[in-house]
Amino acid sequence: NAGVTQTPKFQVLKTGQSMTLQCAQDMNHNSMYWYRQDPGMGLRLIYYSASEGTTDKGEVPNGYNVSRLNKREFSLRLESAAPSQTSVYFCASSEGGGRSTDTQYFGPGTRLTVL
Amino acid sequence: GIQVEQSPPDLILQEGANSTLRCNFSDSVNNLQWFHQNPWGQLINLFYIPSGTKQNGRLSATTVATERYSLLYISSSQTTDSGVYFCAEVIMDSNYQLIWGAGTKLIIKP
Numbered sequence: 001n002a003g004v005t006q007t008p009k010f011q012v013l014k015t016g017q018s019m020t021l022q023c024a025q026d027m028n029h030n031s032m033y034w035y036r037q038d039p040g041m042g043l044r045l046i047y048y049s050a051s052e053g054t055t056d057k058g059e060v061p062n063g064y065n066v067s068r069l070n071k072r073e074f075s076l077r078l079e080s081a082a083p084s085q086t087s088v089y090f091c092a093s094s095e096g097g098g099r100s101t102d103t104q105y106f107g108p109g110t111r112l113t114v115l
Numbered sequence: 116g117i118q119v120e121q122s123p124p125d126l127i128l129q130e131g132a133n134s135t136l137r138c139n140f141s142d143s144v145n146n147l148q149w150f151h152q153n154p155w156g157q158l159i160n161l162f163y164i165p166s167g168t169k170q171n172g173r174l175s176a177t178t179v180a181t182e183r184y185s186l187l188y189i190s191s192s193q194t195t196d197s198g199v200y201f202c203a204e205v206i207m208d209s210n211y212q213l214i215w216g217a218g219t220k221l222i223i224k225p
Binding site for chain 2: 040041042043044045048058059088090092102103104105106108109
């Protein structure tokens, strides 16, 4: 099992450009998440998908859109990149179901720089 | 909202030393988790521990829910323990949103 995979690993954009970050999991998990991590900080939730067909905003959703393409895949789109979106982006998945014991498994991250 | 504070922010130790990392919460503990982020950025879940004590090899964690804190103990540190340790707590009215502390950066010197 590959677990959670993310593409690309690195990306440099110019202000105003758009791009989509891809995430896939092979653990048959119901829930998927997108986080951003800024230097010296913990992770902040951008969007999550509790189950296939549903998406909800997290703590910092502005400037992003998501698509839960199917149970395996959850993509994050930046429509018009801004320097403030320079960050490391992590995708995660979990079994879900609203259980308090739910454990999240993380991808390797995408390091995005917006010039 | 829930506030999660970790201390110390940085810790430098020699290989073989023991360490204690602390996590304080502003609200009731529902789903407390500890994570390790290695120097290459990979995040690994270490413990789910809303209360009590758990051990996994050289690592153990204790959460005192009534006093709203959790401790992560690392014994006989190895250089591979280096990285950033995060604690995170779930919001009571949302089973999906984890609130993360800023982390403790641990450097183990050979």
